[in-house]
Amino acid sequence: MVAERLTRQGLDVVIVDREHPGHGSTAASTSMLLWEIDRPLVELAAIYGFERAVCAYRASLAAVTGLLSLVRSTNVSSEIRAKRSLYLATGSSTAELRDEHRLRSRAGLPGDFLDHGQLLEIFGMARAAAIVSSGAADADPLQLAHSLLRLAVARGARSFDAEAIAFDPAGAAVTVGFDNDREIAARAVVLATGYAMPDIVHSRVQAVSSSWAIATAPQPRFRNRWRR
Numbered sequence: 001m002v003a004e005r006l007t008r009q010g011l012d013v014v015i016v017d018r019e020h021p022g023h024g025s026t027a028a029s030t031s032m033l034l035w036e037i038d039r040p041l042v043e044l045a046a047i048y049g050f051e052r053a054v055c056a057y058r059a060s061l062a063a064v065t066g067l068l069s070l071v072r073s074t075n076v077s078s079e080i081r082a083k084r085s086l087y088l089a090t091g092s093s094t095a096e097l098r099d100e101h102r103l104r105s106r107a108g109l110p111g112d113f114l115d116h117g118q119l120l121e122i123f124g125m126a127r128a129a130a131i132v133s134s135g136a137a138d139a140d141p142l143q144l145a146h147s148l149l150r151l152a153v154a155r156g157a158r159s160f161d162a163e164a165i166a167f168d169p170a171g172a173a174v175t176v177g178f179d180n181d182r183e184i185a186a187r188a189v190v191l192a193t194g195y196a197m198p199d200i201v202h203s204r205v206q207a208v209s210s211s212w213a214i215a216t217a218p219q220p221r222f223r224n225r226w227r228r
């Protein structure tokens with residue numbers, strides 16, 4: 001996905017993977033492209049305030065919508081299907097889920113509240129309540145990754161099989177050294193290493209606090225990199 005995005009911007013891209021691409025955590029994925037963040041909006045809003053929490057939820061929804069339209073518009077040989085998601089109440093009370101639905105509605109996020117009877121009738125599930133939402137998707141993760149990789153390579157990206165064993169961001173260019181004694185100097189390096197944070201990278205701008213998402217304070221040099 002990263003290589004597709006960067007080649008779309010016309011950048012000179014080199015992809016390096018020590019395994020066959022996609023055979024890391026991508027191959028293990030259960031294929032669900034959900035925009036609902038693991039933390040309910042109510043909880044996130046209590047921590048960060050309504051506006052920032054909604055921003056995270058909207059960004060997540062836009063990511064799935066963007067992936068759907070990318071696959072459809074670029075005609076890559078990968079199937080992606082729009083799906084609904086069902087967010088189930090965990091206990092016997094419906095109050096928490098009603099609050100969640102109310103807040104999502106206020107944020108303009110999609111979703112309908114289903115009470116016990118509606119949930120049982122439509123989905124055959126006996127829970128107190130649920131929120132059914134549009135905007136999710138599923139796709140074969142390996143097929144999708146390979147299709148996007150082929151697209152990036154067709155646009156000029158070069159793909160190499162090697163392990164990065166040295167990393168030096170101190171100069172004007174970032175230098176990465178490999179186990180085959182080769183070295184690459186680049187203006188920017190994107191670490192798309194799945195759940196593995198290479199121990200050669202010692203960063204002062206970010207720290208891993210969750211394997212789910214990594215965020216830094218805005219980096220002025222890259223302000224426009226991921227904008228559409």
Ligand SMILES: Cc1cc2nc3c(=O)[nH]c(=O)nc-3n(C[C@H](O)[C@H](O)[C@H](O)COP(=O)(O)OP(=O)(O)OC[C@H]3O[C@@H](n4cnc5c(N)ncnc54)[C@H](O)[C@@H]3O)c2cc1C
Nearest residue numbers: 017018019024025026028029030031032163164192193194
């Ligand atoms: C069991 C499971 C289920 C999941 N289910 C879902 C789901 O339903 N929906 C969802 O959205 N996400 C899911 N995920 C998460 C999702 O699979 C990952 O977030 C995603 O695949 C990460 O893609 P990636 O390309 O960054 O990493 P990967 O596919 O792991 O690729 C990273 C590559 O970098 C290589 N690498 C690492 N270090 C170096 C180095 N020093 N030099 C060279 N190469 C290196 C690795 O060997 C690997 O091949 C799931 C993950 C797991 C494990």
